[in-house]
Amino acid sequence: MGLDYDNSAFYYFSMTMLGIYVIPSTWWALGYIYRALVPGQRLGEEVRTSLEKDKAKQLRERRSARKLLTKTSFLLHIALLTVAWAILLMLIRALTFDAELASFDPFKILGVDPNAEDKEIRKAYRKLSLEYHPDKNQGNKLAEEMFMKVAKAYEALTDEEAKKNWLEYGNPDGKQSLEVSIGLPTFLLDESNHYAILCIYLGILVVIIPAIVAAWYQHSRKFGENNVMYETYSFFLHVLSEHSTAKMLPEVLAGAAENRSAVSIGDGTKQAELVRLIAKLRQGLMHKPRFEHPAVLKGNALLHAHIHHLELSPTLQSDLRSILVNAPVLIDAMMELAQSQRWMQTSVNVVDFSQYLTQALWIKDHSLMQLPHIGEKEVQHCVKGKGAVKTLREYLDVADEEKKGLAAMSDMQCADVIRVCNLMPALRCKFKLYVEDEAEIAERDLVTLLVAFDRTNLADGEMAPPVHAPKFPAARLETWWVLVSDRAGNLILADKIVTQTKIVDHHVKFLAPPQAGTYVFNVDLKSSDYLGLDIREQVKMNVIPAAQLPEYAAHPDDLNLDDEPTLFEQIRTLRQTTTMMMNIMLMIRIPQTYEMKLL
Numbered sequence: 001m002g003l004d005y006d007n008s009a010f011y012y013f014s015m016t017m018l019g020i021y022v023i024p025s026t027w028w029a030l031g032y033i034y035r036a037l038v039p040g041q042r043l044g045e046e047v048r049t050s051l052e053k054d055k056a057k058q059l060r061e062r063r064s065a066r067k068l069l070t071k072t073s074f075l076l077h078i079a080l081l082t083v084a085w086a087i088l089l090m091l092i093r094a095l096t097f098d099a100e101l102a103s104f105d106p107f108k109i110l111g112v113d114p115n116a117e118d119k120e121i122r123k124a125y126r127k128l129s130l131e132y133h134p135d136k137n138q139g140n141k142l143a144e145e146m147f148m149k150v151a152k153a154y155e156a157l158t159d160e161e162a163k164k165n166w167l168e169y170g171n172p173d174g175k176q177s178l179e180v181s182i183g184l185p186t187f188l189l190d191e192s193n194h195y196a197i198l199c200i201y202l203g204i205l206v207v208i209i210p211a212i213v214a215a216w217y218q219h220s221r222k223f224g225e226n227n228v229m230y231e232t233y234s235f236f237l238h239v240l241s242e243h244s245t246a247k248m249l250p251e252v253l254a255g256a257a258e259n260r261s262a263v264s265i266g267d268g269t270k271q272a273e274l275v276r277l278i279a280k281l282r283q284g285l286m287h288k289p290r291f292e293h294p295a296v297l298k299g300n301a302l303l304h305a306h307i308h309h310l311e312l313s314p315t316l317q318s319d320l321r322s323i324l325v326n327a328p329v330l331i332d333a334m335m336e337l338a339q340s341q342r343w344m345q346t347s348v349n350v351v352d353f354s355q356y357l358t359q360a361l362w363i364k365d366h367s368l369m370q371l372p373h374i375g376e377k378e379v380q381h382c383v384k385g386k387g388a389v390k391t392l393r394e395y396l397d398v399a400d401e402e403k404k405g406l407a408a409m410s411d412m413q414c415a416d417v418i419r420v421c422n423l424m425p426a427l428r429c430k431f432k433l434y435v436e437d438e439a440e441i442a443e444r445d446l447v448t449l450l451v452a453f454d455r456t457n458l459a460d461g462e463m464a465p466p467v468h469a470p471k472f473p474a475a476r477l478e479t480w481w482v483l484v485s486d487r488a489g490n491l492i493l494a495d496k497i498v499t500q501t502k503i504v505d506h507h508v509k510f511l512a513p514p515q516a517g518t519y520v521f522n523v524d525l526k527s528s529d530y531l532g533l534d535i536r537e538q539v540k541m542n543v544i545p546a547a548q549l550p551e552y553a554a555h556p557d558d559l560n561l562d563d564e565p566t567l568f569e570q571i572r573t574l575r576q577t578t579t580m581m582m583n584i585m586l587m588i589r590i591p592q593t594y595e596m597k598l599l
Contacts, residue, residue, distance in 0.1 A: 011095040018088045025081050036068040042475075048423065049416040051372050051470040059475065106153035118158065125154040228333045231257035236334055239290070242343040246363055247287040249334075249353040250307075254299025255291060256330050259323050270315055277301050277310070299323055306471065307362045321473040327357055328476070328528075335481070335494055344483065344491035351481050351526045358529045360471030367392040367532025368405075370468075372416035378405035392532030396421050420468050422457060424530060425478060429453040431523050431539050441512050442546045449539075451482050451497070451506040451525065464500040467529040476529055482508060483524040492521070496528075516545045 042063060047056045061067065068074065107114050110124040128150045130136070137143035222229050235255050244252070253259065278286075278301045286304045289297060302320040305312055312320060331354045338347040356362055359370045366379045370392065374382075382389055382405045389395045395403065400421070406414045432450040435441050455464060467476040480497040495508045513519055518540060525535040 011091050015088060015091050018084055022084050022088055029081060036065040049372050049419055050412060055470050106156040109149050109153040121157050125150060226329055226332060228329060229257040232333060236337050240337060240346060242346055244346045244349060246349045246353050250303040251289055251300045253327060253330055254303060255296045258326050259299050260295040273313055274298055277305060306360055307356055309360060324472060325474050339491060339494040342491045344485045344489050347483055347491055347494055351528060354528045355531045358469045358472050358476060359531060368395060370531060371420055373409055373413045374405060381405050396424060396426055423465050423468050425455050426457040427453045428456055429525060429535055431537055433539055433541050440544050441541055442544050442549050443512060443514055443516055445512040446509055447512045449508045453504050455502050458502040462502055479528040481526045481528060485522045487520055512543050516543050518542050
């Protein structure tokens with residue numbers, strides 16, 4: 001029995017492997033192109049006030065079809081996908097041709113009608129035999145195989161025995177031996193290619209694959225949770241402390257490994273502008289730097305330029321945008337570190353710093369300056385005299401027609417102020433401490449804090465609008481931080497709320513104190529995006545001794561479960577029963593055998 005290998009199985013295998021990549025990648029690419037060409041309304045592109053026009057325009061430009069469809073990563077993906085499709089189509093064509101060769105239909109091979117006469121058959125044979133003759137197709141194995149098929153087809157249609165074999169067995173030579181196909185191309189079976197194939201195989205297995213894995217591992221091992229680099233965590237741990245103030249945090253953010261690698265020093269013109277900027281900031285606008293590293297110093301200066309509304313060249317503005325876009329994730333990493341160290345004041349400062357970056361304000365700026373067209377003059381008018389307010393929250397509670405600071409504004413500017421006041425969250429909050437399924441809180445119980453609030457500025461079923469932050473280069477959704485601390489100012493927990501619905505019920509858990517008594521905790525609900533909207537309340541917790549808890553009465557069904565054997569006991573009992581039955585059978589069989597011997 002001979003084995004006849006062909007390429008069919010290899011073609012099927014290759015097409016399957018390519019299909020795993022080609023089909024989902026094509027679907028993704030079509031969706032990407034559709035979203036680029038028919039974008040619709042995207043987050044942050046809606047112009048709600050006159051101040052958002054420039055930001056919305058920049059976002060639309062960065063998300064335009066021209067930008068999206070000319071990205072290097074997308075073009076590389078399309079190039080790779082095109083090559084994959086070309087290979088797939090070549091495999092389909094080759095498989096079709098091989099299938100035509102493998103299937104034997106003499107009429108189809110010669111291209112004649114089943115009712116054709118001998119003269120027509122001979123004419124077709126002569127034509128095809130000349131076309132596929134080996135002398136005219138030297139080195140072409142497919143032509144050689146086709147030449148043999150043409151000869152067999154002619155024989156099958158002109159020889160009675162060959163025709164009979166074809167009708168009975170589908171082949172003019174009669175019944176054929178077993179044919180086997182394997183998922184490898186036939187050239188791999190050629191002995192002359194074995195040495196080259198072995199070298200290629202070893203190169204791929206020993207060099208290329210390990211190099212790819214090593215490069216991937218070397219890159220991935222730099223990152224921890226939330227895709228933040230371990231080097232950044234190490235830097236934050238080194239520079240942050242329980243006494244870190246908001247003034248220090250721009251430099252801390254600039255020193256993150258992601259920002260140091262994203263910010264380049266640039267050419268002479270860029271450096272000269274940077275030197276002038278740093279000199280201006282050192283005149284009381286920037287906290288004295290701790291680090292003179294060029295990239296850290298530059299990032300620190302750019303962040304201060306952002307919060308002080310200083311003009312920057314397009315090149316420096318691009319570097320600043322890179323830092324600000326990375327800021328939310330890096331600020332979360334700062335919060336993670338502060339929570340692990342139980343630094344309450346540092347946590348508060350970090351959230352405040354997030355507010356400053358989002359609204360492009362600084363420590364001495366009044367929270368009313370987040371509103372459009374409100375400057376120092378308007379703030380002084382709002383905080384003095386009859387109907388004065390101290391915070392933005394108080395200002396939002398004032399009726400629109402009674403709001404101060406709008407007298408000198410145009411109708412459009414007044415509309416902007418009212419519009420933003422209606423966009424900003426107005427919360428009605430409730431905090432509650434309890435233990436699930438228990439009426440009392442005992443020592444070391446797992447306590448649940450319910451943080452429930454209603455965004456009263458929204459209608460039923462409405463979602464929170466994007467944050468109004470004209471100076472921040474990316475769209476932002478509302479987020480809130482829950483900070484729980486004791487009377488001594490020790491942070492107990494910090495948790496982030498990202499829910500955008502009107503009604504929010506957020507649960508956080510922590511352990512009750514180890515001793516009975518009455519405890520008072522501070523609960524801070526702080527916005528990551530707006531100044532002057534933070535809420536602080538105190539909640540009391542009465543902790544009773546664990547011995548005073550009512551004795552737990554088990555349900556009768558639960559008691560019955562205790563009497564049921566465990567899986568291990570069931571297996572052991574089954575094994576003992578099986579052993580006993582085998583012994584009984586042996587005892588029964590031995591006398592019977594003895595009696596047979598006696599007989």
